[in-house]
Amino acid sequence: MYELFGLIVNFITAYILGFYIITVLQWYNYKISRIIFHFHKPLWHLLYFVIPIVTYIAAYKFFWIYLFFGLIPSLLIWQRRVKGLNVTQRVKRFFIYLGLFETLNLVFLNKLHYNPGIGVLAVLICAVAASEITEYILFLKFKSQAKEKLSKINPKIVAITASYGKTSIKNYLYQIIKDSFRVYKTPRSVNTIKGIVKDINVDMPENVEIYIAEAGAREKGDILEIVKFLENEYSILGKIGPQHIEYFKTLDNIKKTKLEIFQTPKLKKGFSYEVPYNEKVEVIKDKIKNIKATLDGIKWDVEIGGRLYSFECGILGGFNAVNVTLAVFQALELGLSIEEIQNKVLKLESVPHRLQKIEVGGKIIIDDSFNGNLEGMLESYDLVSRYEGKKVLVTPGIVEATEKQNIKLAKKIDQVFDLVILTGNINKKTLCNNITRADKIVLKTKKDLEKILAENTKAGDLILFSNDTPEYL
Numbered sequence: 001m002y003e004l005f006g007l008i009v010n011f012i013t014a015y016i017l018g019f020y021i022i023t024v025l026q027w028y029n030y031k032i033s034r035i036i037f038h039f040h041k042p043l044w045h046l047l048y049f050v051i052p053i054v055t056y057i058a059a060y061k062f063f064w065i066y067l068f069f070g071l072i073p074s075l076l077i078w079q080r081r082v083k084g085l086n087v088t089q090r091v092k093r094f095f096i097y098l099g100l101f102e103t104l105n106l107v108f109l110n111k112l113h114y115n116p117g118i119g120v121l122a123v124l125i126c127a128v129a130a131s132e133i134t135e136y137i138l139f140l141k142f143k144s145q146a147k148e149k150l151s152k153i154n155p156k157i158v159a160i161t162a163s164y165g166k167t168s169i170k171n172y173l174y175q176i177i178k179d180s181f182r183v184y185k186t187p188r189s190v191n192t193i194k195g196i197v198k199d200i201n202v203d204m205p206e207n208v209e210i211y212i213a214e215a216g217a218r219e220k221g222d223i224l225e226i227v228k229f230l231e232n233e234y235s236i237l238g239k240i241g242p243q244h245i246e247y248f249k250t251l252d253n254i255k256k257t258k259l260e261i262f263q264t265p266k267l268k269k270g271f272s273y274e275v276p277y278n279e280k281v282e283v284i285k286d287k288i289k290n291i292k293a294t295l296d297g298i299k300w301d302v303e304i305g306g307r308l309y310s311f312e313c314g315i316l317g318g319f320n321a322v323n324v325t326l327a328v329f330q331a332l333e334l335g336l337s338i339e340e341i342q343n344k345v346l347k348l349e350s351v352p353h354r355l356q357k358i359e360v361g362g363k364i365i366i367d368d369s370f371n372g373n374l375e376g377m378l379e380s381y382d383l384v385s386r387y388e389g390k391k392v393l394v395t396p397g398i399v400e401a402t403e404k405q406n407i408k409l410a411k412k413i414d415q416v417f418d419l420v421i422l423t424g425n426i427n428k429k430t431l432c433n434n435i436t437r438a439d440k441i442v443l444k445t446k447k448d449l450e451k452i453l454a455e456n457t458k459a460g461d462l463i464l465f466s467n468d469t470p471e472y473l
Helices: 002-027 032-037 042-058 060-081 089-107 116-153 166-177 193-202 222-230 251-262 320-333 338-346 374-385 403-416 428-434 446-456
Strands: 156-161 183-185 210-214 234-237 269-272 281-283 288-294 297-304 307-313 356-360 363-368 391-395 419-422 439-442 462-466
Touching (some): 002 060, 002 116, 116 193, 156 166, 166 210, 269 320, 297 320, 320 338, 374 403, 374 462, 428 439
Parallel strands (some): 156 210, 363 462
Antiparallel strands (some): 297 307, 356 363
């Protein structure tokens, strides 16, 4: 009877720890290196993996007490507070592997060792390894299918990257040219090779004339892999900055990685905001002039062919003049006239969650929750500073940035806002120490946000949501 109970404990433990592993892997796009070296809550690894494994190995005879009265209750509470596991086909395959290796462990391998904790650790390692190998093989198959589909459709392809603003450039270009061509773009913020491959296979229509793809990177070679796969004729490089500096270590590494966007084998024309590459790439920084940004929109001039042309739109943020102008030059390259483009720019709509202005119940809400870089956040605060009423900020600060950047952000926040609501724990100490004038509220959970806003704001107030982050940060 005791032996059967021990087997049940072993099985439950394997699945409980497997659940934790696959959940955090999913958060970080299944990159093992990221959950080991760049995980934002390392204490969770200690509480929900290291301590359970060590305890099981060291005191396996009494481990069931900790399992049923400590680990399982705490994990249930944790799971309710964070982004839940999305049970995809990949997740299902992982749990199948976990079950197979755990069965093998219980039937055969426990006879070779006396410690069930070591067995569970071995099961988890084998399940993760088998899952990685399987997913890589499947990806190669899907990649080949996507390449074949692209070759058959043979669209003109525009690839876009930047440290920040690439999704906005993509959406503005799409809006400008969509009535002139059959255009398809990568959805939302899909910008990895796996996401692009899946999108092509599943969602890309067969009659596409122009495909606009967004290319992101966490390490050197990520963008190069994308452009070698796409073989795009056109490339756009927006602003470069210290976004994801914790992965790249230096700004020079970021620049070198972003410049991979021009290493496509079929490049006809490229546009870069400020970094030159070769004779096929046009730098546009000095062609953007006289930017005027208000809470009603932006106006600016662009030098094209030696003449100045005026543009305006209802999009917020002076930095968006850069993003729109990059789209303008690409649209010109695709054959649209300046007059056509000016009319399209005038009607541009904001990208959701990027300085999107909404009026609700007499309150002005500016949703900038997808803007997570220092330059963009500071500019949005400058924009808001012109508002005469009460100004409320909801932010976690900057994730994947240095303490120095968050201190600079906090000092600007203190100058502009009357009330600051801090979400997330990652920058809480730095922001609290450097915001001294404005009132502060620190949220324990985002579930309380609606109530806090209702209690502390009224008609006529402006509320800025600046850089949203998932609960696990």
